[in-house]
Amino acid sequence: xxxxxxxxxxGLLSYQRALSTTSHNIANVNTPGYSRQQVELGSxxxxxxxxxxxxxxxxxxxxxxxxxxxxxxxxxxxTSSHGRAQKFAELAxxxxxxxxxxxxxxxxxxxxxxxAVQDVADDPASITARYALINSAETLSxxxxxxxxxxxxxxxxxADEIRDVVDxxxxxxxxxxxxxxxxxxxxxxxxATQQSADLLDKRDRLLAExxxxxxxxxxxxDENNLSIYIGNGQTVLxxxxxxxxxxxxxxADPARDVIAYNGLITVFDISSNLGGGELGGLLQFRDTVLExxxxxxxxxxxxxxxxxxxxxxxxxxxxxxxGQDFFAYAGPQSIPSSANTGSATVSTLVSDVTAMTSDDxxxxxxxxxxxxxxDSGTSAVVANGAPxxxxxxxxxxxxxxxxxxxxxxFTIKPTLAAAGGLxxxxxxxxxxxxxxxxxxxxxxxxxxxxxxxxxxxTDVTDPNLLVPATFTFxxxxxxxxxxxxxxxxxxPYAAGVAIPYSNNMVIDANGWQVSLSxxxxxxxxxxxxxxxxxxxxxxxxxxxxxxxTRGIFDxxxxxxxxxxxxxxxxxxxxxxxxxxxxxxxxxxRLQAVNRQASKASVNLDEEAADLVRFQQAYEATARxxxxxxxxxxxxxxxxxxx
Numbered sequence: 001x002x003x004x005x006x007x008x009x010x011g012l013l014s015y016q017r018a019l020s021t022t023s024h025n026i027a028n029v030n031t032p033g034y035s036r037q038q039v040e041l042g043s044x045x046x047x048x049x050x051x052x053x054x055x056x057x058x059x060x061x062x063x064x065x066x067x068x069x070x071x072x073x074x075x076x077x078x079t080s081s082h083g084r085a086q087k088f089a090e091l092a093x094x095x096x097x098x099x100x101x102x103x104x105x106x107x108x109x110x111x112x113x114x115x116a117v118q119d120v121a122d123d124p125a126s127i128t129a130r131y132a133l134i135n136s137a138e139t140l141s142x143x144x145x146x147x148x149x150x151x152x153x154x155x156x157x158x159a160d161e162i163r164d165v166v167d168x169x170x171x172x173x174x175x176x177x178x179x180x181x182x183x184x185x186x187x188x189x190x191x192a193t194q195q196s197a198d199l200l201d202k203r204d205r206l207l208a209e210x211x212x213x214x215x216x217x218x219x220x221x222d223e224n225n226l227s228i229y230i231g232n233g234q235t236v237l238x239x240x241x242x243x244x245x246x247x248x249x250x251x252a253d254p255a256r257d258v259i260a261y262n263g264l265i266t267v268f269d270i271s272s273n274l275g276g277g278e279l280g281g282l283l284q285f286r287d288t289v290l291e292x293x294x295x296x297x298x299x300x301x302x303x304x305x306x307x308x309x310x311x312x313x314x315x316x317x318x319x320x321x322x323g324q325d326f327f328a329y330a331g332p333q334s335i336p337s338s339a340n341t342g343s344a345t346v347s348t349l350v351s352d353v354t355a356m357t358s359d360d361x362x363x364x365x366x367x368x369x370x371x372x373x374x375d376s377g378t379s380a381v382v383a384n385g386a387p388x389x390x391x392x393x394x395x396x397x398x399x400x401x402x403x404x405x406x407x408x409x410f411t412i413k414p415t416l417a418a419a420g421g422l423x424x425x426x427x428x429x430x431x432x433x434x435x436x437x438x439x440x441x442x443x444x445x446x447x448x449x450x451x452x453x454x455x456x457x458t459d460v461t462d463p464n465l466l467v468p469a470t471f472t473f474x475x476x477x478x479x480x481x482x483x484x485x486x487x488x489x490x491x492p493y494a495a496g497v498a499i500p501y502s503n504n505m506v507i508d509a510n511g512w513q514v515s516l517s518x519x520x521x522x523x524x525x526x527x528x529x530x531x532x533x534x535x536x537x538x539x540x541x542x543x544x545x546x547x548x549t550r551g552i553f554d555x556x557x558x559x560x561x562x563x564x565x566x567x568x569x570x571x572x573x574x575x576x577x578x579x580x581x582x583x584x585x586x587x588x589r590l591q592a593v594n595r596q597a598s599k600a601s602v603n604l605d606e607e608a609a610d611l612v613r614f615q616q617a618y619e620a621t622a623r624x625x626x627x628x629x630x631x632x633x634x635x636x637x638x639x640x641x642x
């Protein structure tokens with residue numbers, strides 16, 4: 001039978017809880033990730049009496065939260081994309097600042113260095129100019145070393161940050177797991193369709209934080225059995241069971257970390273599958289900007305050292321000695337895999353700067369052959385031997401594979417450490433080889449006008465390079481004889497053998513080359529001798545200065561300045577693109593957040609209206625109790641009167 005008092009009490013309790021929920025909304029208006037809650041009211045089950053159904057008041061069916069799964073997923077996805085773009089842009093900008101600095105970059109000091117070389121060419125006998133060249137070279141090598149040190153520091157910082165982000169991911173997954181556990185513990189005491197809105201909000205907030213760290217895919221089978229997948233479908237949370245990630249040294253290169261997934265059976269590298277969030281940005285920066293930039297800087301250092309050294313060796317110093325190497329650099333690294341079971345060794349040398357790339361290489365053994373594969377996908381193969389020699393892309397690898405086992409691998413890093421190891425090998429100005437090793441002359445007694453060119457060195461390693469050579473013209477002067485073995489037009493002539501003379505003829509002998517021209521007379525004599533004492537000779541200094549504009553890289557098409565400019569341009573383009581993408585992703589994320597907020601956030605105006613509405617309903621219901629009391633008192637009074 002309907003009971004007006006119980007009906008009124010149901011209203012009081014329901015509106016009291018509605019007012020409590022509204023107060024809860026207002027109190028959490030500034031709580032991050034909070035979703036507005038709303039009490040859903042419904043009529044209580046009716047009672048059948050006197051052939052009809054009568055209502056029994058109101059009851060609370062549920063407390064729901066303003067939630068749209070699509071909007072929440074959109075915010076997570078945009079958060080992950082923005083996290084990656086923001087981190088990548090931040091780090092790429094640091095590389096750009098280092099390389100493009102008009103005062104701290106390589107270009108200005110490289111220009112100063114070659115100006116110092118030109119000063120020596122202008123006055124090859126000047127000790128002051130030679131000292132200035134050495135000082136400028138030391139400044140240049142210090143600049144290379146300084147920039148490489150900053151790259152190395154960025155490498156360490158990036159590795160530390162990767163490990164920190166992995167730890168944060170594991171921590172967030174465990175916290176989400178704990179909420180899943182709490183929701184499961186609460187489930188028996190809750191209605192079938194009811195869960196704690198506050199716990200669900202907290203879990204969504206943690207999921208958003210996790211999406212900031214790494215791209216995730218969330219499967220919500222039911223509210224207390226949520227699962228999270230990353231990468232290529234690897235499970236990091238399955239309901240209440242969590243799986244951890246770790247940053248571990250790469251088997252092929254222990255100095256470089258990879259992201260390892262600890263599954264149920266094995267641990268494997270998933271780095272290449274992680275493309276979102278801060279972790280994706282860090283990996284992208286390391287793999288596509290930091291390591292390539294450091295390798296390219298090392299290639300520039302190798303190119304400078306190799307070409308300048310080669311030209312220095314083609315000259316003669318103030319002491320009358322052939323020139324020696326001016327620069328040294330850290331050579332290529334050959335790193336054995338920690339999984340190797342054989343004892344093969346590999347040594348790597350730079351053999352052709354013009355063919356070098358900025359790539360790293362993977363050298364693997366299949367039991368019969370060694371295969372060298374670059375980061376760009378190019379490859380070369382050589383059969384195993386003792387040793388096996390592999391020449392590829394400017395490198396010469398000597399592989400002592402006698403004890404190799406199938407599956408053995410090496411990581412070859414030709415340029416990584418070169419810039420940091422660039423050094424000047426001399427502090428003695430007299431050892432700068434500004435002169436050419438040879439000089440030519442025509443006898444003062446010659447009657448004809450025959451001339452001999454200054455001569456150029458073609459093979460500085462020839463043991464007879466500095467041995468004097470004399471050319472004497474016969475009578476009639478259509479032939480001449482040399483007192484050393486020579487080659488003319490590809491034809492060899494022994495010493496003393498008649499050589500047909502022609503104007504502008506080219507003669508090769510003892511590692512040098514000269515040309516003869518003019519009209520000789522019988523008995524005219526020409527000579528090529530050592531240039532010892534040629535302190536005023538600047539021929540090799542001019543060639544050293546020309547190294548600045550000489551084509552060195554990319555098959556001889558790019559100079560030192562152009563190569564460094566290409567590196568700056570590459571990093572600048574990466575940074576510009578990263579900044580554009582970051583701004584775009586930020587705008588998209590803001591739009592997604594605003595759409596989700598319009599659905600879920602607390603509106604104080606609406607809450608104020610609900611307060612008034614529920615308060616009035618509460619007061620009206622309270623009057624029902626007063627009415628019920630009046631009716632009851634009237635009934636009692638009527639009974640007493642009898």
